[in-house]
Amino acid sequence: MAGFSRLAIPLIAIVAILVVGEALSPGFAAPRQVFNQLTVASFLGLVVIGQTLVILAGGEGIDLSVGAAVSLGALVAGNVMNGSDAMILPALAASALTGAAIGLVNGIGVTRLRIPALVMTLGSTGVITGILILMTNGKTSGRSAELLSQMVAPPLLFGISGIVYLWILVGALATFVLHKSRFGYSLVAVGANEQAAAMVGLSVPWIRLAAYVGCSSVSALAGFFLIGYTGSVFVSIGNQFVLTSIIAVVIGGTALSGGSGGFVGGALGAVVLTLLQSVLIPLNVAEFGRQMIFGLTLIAFMVLYGREPKST
């Protein structure tokens, strides 16, 4: 598999951060602590799965509205549940549908109206944020059901939380689809060369549309589970995922130009970013310092990948 060399880079980064973190504050690399980190990483990880879909589909595909989708998904879920265990499944369905609708709008804008993805998803972010403010008046709104909170954050099995299992499940499913399904083959073909894809009879717009729908749906689901973690929803709950999801995709070795990459790399990227974030906490690095270190990390990974031979 050609992908292994790419995965080696984020893997090495993870080990390095763990070693440095353990040296700085003993216990950082202890299993319990690592599992906690994985729990935090899993929300970002779910969003990264969606972001990877859109970026793989090429055509300068990117989704800046993942944060808004997370927020809206969480808000819808919180308001449907409002603390009631019985409403968990309806809430799940409602936030999934919300996500699908966002993706449909994004996908139609990009594929049919030919609006650049960057602009389209930035625009839909604005609209969704407006809706969020309108619905909440800027206050927290909706409550997680007790059962959902029990399933998401506390250790479920072998000390690992439910959300991590779910992340692994969704990631494995996405990987299976990418490598073993007609849709997966078509997706990377469209990303690698859309004109050639059209000439073998693939429907480029439909495939890209599906990628956007998938991305927003997974993001809204991340929002659904996020409310199980935080308990309640505030408007900007998803904002943190916009840039981090893109950085994680890049760290995972997926080409921003589309057509090459995968979900395993993206998952490792999400872990790298989460660990990096927490290793900086005991160092008392101020927010500006963290931002700088994130930026430098991204550039460092780009340099590493830039040195690889072109063909993968």
Place this chain on the structure above:
Amino acid sequence: MAPSPSTAADAPVLEARGLAKSYGQVVALECGDLTVAGGEIHALLGSNGSGKSTLCKILAGAVKADAGELLQRGRRITLQSPSDARDAGIGTVYQETSLIPALTVAQNIQLGIEARSRLRLVDSGRSRREAVRRIEDFGSTLGIRFGPDDIVGDLAIDQQQLVEIIRVVSRRPSLVIFDEATASLDRVQVDGAFALLRRLREEGKSAILVTHRMDEIFSIADRVTVMRNGRSVGTREVRDVDPAALIDLMTGAPADAPPVSRRAQGSEQPILTVRDLSSDAFRDVSFALRRGEVLGLGGLQGQGQSELLRTIFGALKPKSGEIEMAGIPGAPATPAAAVRRGLAFASGDRKRYGTFAIRSIFENLAIARLAQSRSPLVSRARLEPRLMQSISGAKLKFGRLDDSISTLSGGNQQKVVIGRWLDTDPKVLLLDDPTKGIDIRAKRDLYEMFSVLQEKGLAIVIYSSDATELLEIADRILVINGGHVVDELKDDRKTEFELNAAALKGA
């Protein structure tokens, strides 16, 4: 033979001796010789790939020669760049204009020679007046439909070409090169452009006219140099030759290979019928294709052949006309619809329309089959043997199926691009210059692939810029010129001579 300064006045305005140019393994120009006298209009004639464009580009300073020399009035010159050529008094009008679309006509005409104020700033008022004077002086005979302040990008293509002509000619070069610059012009405009050339000739200036239109050569040129396979093969006084003699010169000695014995024709029931199909690029094209038949599309490059193929394949929309495939009428709306009806397409422009460069050989092979598959899942274990079986005749050379397709040679990449269709069981294969830039061995392999397919009853429509190839593999050839089918060649008229003659007929 070294010219002394005293003879410089009678020396040719420009003389090219043994110019050569290669791009990697491909020899574009082997031995370009050309002598242009003062006050002469010199035509340059040759089929696609004969080297005439490369020769012109060297004279225009756009391409550096690997070997050979260039003399201007007996003195050796070297042209490092287009601006060197301009300084040497050589102006070139290309088929694809070098105008800046966002600027006005006047700004384009004065580009680089703008009037300057004392502070070296552009004096736009004076520049514009200068341009207006040039347009009036040189545009009057051309049938122009623009004003000095029109934006060039808003003009029709023929009008842009006229702006380019005015821009180059009004700078009074001692030698002007028209590199197929009349291709987009109509009769009246061509006559106007020729009037300008005659005027330059009367002033003692010279012109090189690259054209595919035989009638143009006979209406204006004094001499003509013919190129074939990268070499200048002869220069003639135009009044001493006739078109047939020129075509003989272009074609060379009759090809030594006898016509390949034709494979058995299939049934008479047409599998693909095209009736009066028209678009912007071609007009009223009709043909009927039978099972097992190879229909060639001939003619010079860019006469609408590619657009015709892509229209049949549903990638472009026709303006009018009918396509009937296997008894089902109606043009396919998309390539996907075309594929469902049993059409397949492969282009010689592999990078753009063929390969998924960053993906593996396996994926590149499998994708056409998968695009047709109804099953949502892919079983590589089942698919791989089928694909390998279907391309077993292609002599594909590769390392592992999981290697990137970029690891293959161009010829092997093309085998994949065509081979990916074989397992989809197409009825008609559309080929758009499929062997462009491929070495001769791989070409042979592809021809073999085609003939195996043909024996299975597959019909092929092929456009090729290589006349020899077309003559060898096509059962009959529709020659397309300016978007019209001007001739149909078959049986004993299927010769290189007839092909050239039809391709060069005035549209």
